[in-house]
Amino acid sequence: MEFFLEVLTGGLLAGLMYSLVAIGFVLIYKASGVFNFAQGSMVLFSALTFVSLLERGVPFWVSFAVTLLTMIALAWAIERVVLRPLVNRPPITLFMATLGLSYIIEGVAQAMWGAQVHGLELGISDAPLEIGGMLLSQFDLFSAATAGILVLFLSLLFNKTRIGISLRAVADDQLAALAVGIKLQRIWMIVWAVAGFVGLVAGLLWGARLGVQFSLSLVVLKALPVLIIGGFTSIGGAIVGGLIIGASEKLAEVYLGPIIGGGIENWFPYVLALLFLLVRPAGIFGERAIERV
């Protein structure tokens, strides 16, 4: 039982790490209907920029600020060069454009900072805490708290500020939003910049776990099923989805793995997400599309 709880909590905490990446997707999908595959590259790019600055002796917060500015500049460029000319194109086109975008970002990131593996220490101890016979990682707890704060911050942004309200208007109906005088382009830029910020936070936490290197862009693959279960349009959904995926994949690996063969963590979340979809085709919190002929 104790072991079960340990696996479960470990899974829940790991799941929150997936949610962190998934939130970036949700933000962009909500506001612009773009399924942004480049989110993983953005995570890599921000972490690499940050760690490279740090290694060159730039203080922590300055690096953070500079990286954030870079991400905002990136968002601006993406809006200008990619999104604006593609307005009103089918979603699949936009999705593919983000695939191209991820190539560019990965290329630029490696051209600028090289392909070495960097270690990243955030100054958070990773010694295990023993609570009631269960091992808990301080670092994971810290990440979970960060994810919580981030969600709080985002929901404040969405619900209490003027920008947030126009954001929701855009998400609801782009044409109507335009009609009441909301500047679509500006909103998109802001959303991409916020997604860049989320990417930076995710990049730092993941980077501290994995080391900052190319594989960081692969965390996207962990975030996709989370997104599916939670629905593309709900930040709360991303958190719940993350918890479900994290817990179930760990439990499956530990208890199911020995029966059908180990290493099932790669596909298990996808199959689970598929099962969820068969019951709820737009995720738990997703909005069901109404189709008119």
Place this chain on the structure above:
Amino acid sequence: MLSIIKKPSALIGALTLGLSLLSGTVQAANEQYFPLQSYRVGPYAAGGTGFFGGFIDYLQYVNLKEGGVNGVKFTWSECETEYVVEKGVECYERLKKGLNGAPAAATNPLSVGIAYATLDRSATDKLPLITINHGRTDSTDGSVFPYVFPLQLNPYSEVSAIINYIGDKSGGLDKLKGKKIVTLFHGSPYGKETNPILELLAKKYGFQVTLIEVPHPGNEQQSQWLNIRRIKPDWVILRGWGVMNPVALKTAQKTGFPADHIIGNIWSNSEEDAAPAGAAAKGFISITTHPSGTNFPVLQDIDKTVLKAGKGNLQDSKRFGTVYYNLGVVNGILNVEAVRVAQAKFGKRPLTGEEVRWGFENIKLDDARLKQLGAYGLVQPLKLSCSDHEGGGAVRFQQWDGKQWKVISDWVQADRKLLRPIIEESSHKYAKEKGITPRDCSKES
């Protein structure tokens, strides 16, 4: 190759030439060519830059110091593979014919996938394929695989040596009885390859082995390590790959497993594997066939003649003497030695791949020769033959002290006698599948 072209109008012509690869070659130069299927970007770039940096620097060193081998200078060109198999094949096909008349000596892709894809081709093209420290285990049997050389250490020898080391640490192989060993392996053919051997050894010595898989790329290992925590093994063998290694070390720390009871295999043994894990890696043990460090005379000499002259290949000179770099140097030493041996037989001229192959099969590095090369302690004593394309099968153990690797053991030999029949069984199966008649090695000179 066409760097002399200055006029832009020649661009189109050069392009077609480049694509058709200069099949009609120019006057043969007195040079020996190494086609390099290197990888300097992508997920495995850290290994590629180090390895090919070391390899190129050694070739450069031989050129500068001795003017090549017997007056035959080395030349090389790179083709980026990004560790992708098709790109490697394309590079192989592009470069195999040599460069400006200099014949290719051998290919060194440092990638299991590319090695497999060019395995048959290299036999057809009569071009040795060097897979140092990795590759297809049964290619050790040179009678079936005449052109493939898993130099120094094949995957089977690797685990056997690790078990021998653990036995040593426990006070004798008979003390292994009842011990618990977990192998954490990368979920790929590479990772799985040694599992049957581990099980065989477990049966032989009576220890208990548990095999736990980490799915590629391995950036999340919570459940695996919780399992390990439950099993409470005496040792964990880490058969990792890329990002899986630092994550394993970090997660081990999280679950309270001591790093000094984790033994990394040959692809978990570089600075790039340990350093990103930070403090969690301190004490981590791994095997190596080539200690890192710069204290070997040959490295000192490379530093003096190549690096100090500004001709080094590394972008980041701090990586001089790291594990991947030294592997490149070792690889260079072995390739050059093969050329040297072959020249002694076939004459002091650029050699064909077939002749270089003979050179590889007749490499004999004893302590005296290694001292001459300035590589004593860096390269293990090695003797290859027609039937044995591996030669060594010994590793040293090193421990990460938080900043660098410290060698903590002498050469530990694998139980090659035990492994040989398994290798032969597999190579004969391959020969049958492919319709190859094995060479009769007793007739080879």
Place this chain on the structure above:
Amino acid sequence: MIYRESGQFITSYQADHRIFKLYQQRWAFYALLGFAFVIVPFIGNDYWFSAILIPFLVLSLAGLGLNLLTGYAGQISLGSAAFMAVGAFAAYNFQVRIEGSPLLVGFVFGGVAAAIVGVIFGLPSLRIKGFYLLVSTLAAQFFVTWVLTQFGWFSNYNASGVISAPSLLILGHDFSSPAGRYLLTLGVVTVLAFFARNIVRSELGRHWMAVRDMDTAAAVIGIPILKTKLLAFAISSFLLGIAGALWAFTYLGTVEPHGFDLSRSFQILFIIIIGGMGSILGNFLGAAFIVLLPILLSNLSANFLAGVVDPGQLENLQKIIFGALIIFFLIKEPNGLARLWQLFRERARIWPLRF
């Protein structure tokens, strides 16, 4: 001028059903086929066959497979590589397990096995749409690779899980030389391209397009959605499976499950984006582009920039150019290279006049 349709009248239904209605097109096509089958084997060298032409043909076929599913039937998929893997491993096992079985039958068997797997993972498409469907195909992608590595049976218990191609014998004729492998690939691809071209002109093809444009509307006018979507998955996977078998047998000669990973699926997706969705010719153009561009860039840089720019940087540059081209195409020419070719043809028709 040269390319003119005046004076060519269609006088029978049979003539109206032709793929190439203009004689200029027909002759150009026959000439191209003749050139590819007769002349190329004599003028090509090993490098061209093994490193350019064979991968070009195989990837064209894979693109064709995905294009039927995504470009014609509108079901987006990121699992193409998985279906290729199924085809490759099924064909291999067929060859290994059944003594003396003919090679081409093995290919067909590989295709059929892939089709079955394709239908299984296509089933959710009845309920799930759009990006959510990506999950189903991604599940296929990861699950198939896992199964093929996990169970040694599939690779005939090879220690490294790698399969290697048996000798390429057809009716006693050995196709193992580079030129032979090229001809074999070309033959298979030509036959299947004809097959695909005719399917998209058939009733089924029209159903696919109706479903692509709006499946609810298609259902309303009485198109059987279940059958249409599943057939799209089946036929698409069949072609992908054969492409996978060719990839393993005629191109690389050996392959491991990880050779068919997600990046291969992306590559195939790029082929159809760049080549043109909903076009048969587009797959060939896209594949040519994808195969040739990196080789061109890398040759260019090897010849002109070697020593000046670090080779790693060149590769990064190549990646950036690639991404930029994809975006450029999506913005400027969403219908890809095939559309450019079509525009060129329109121009050629009226040349030298402008309008």
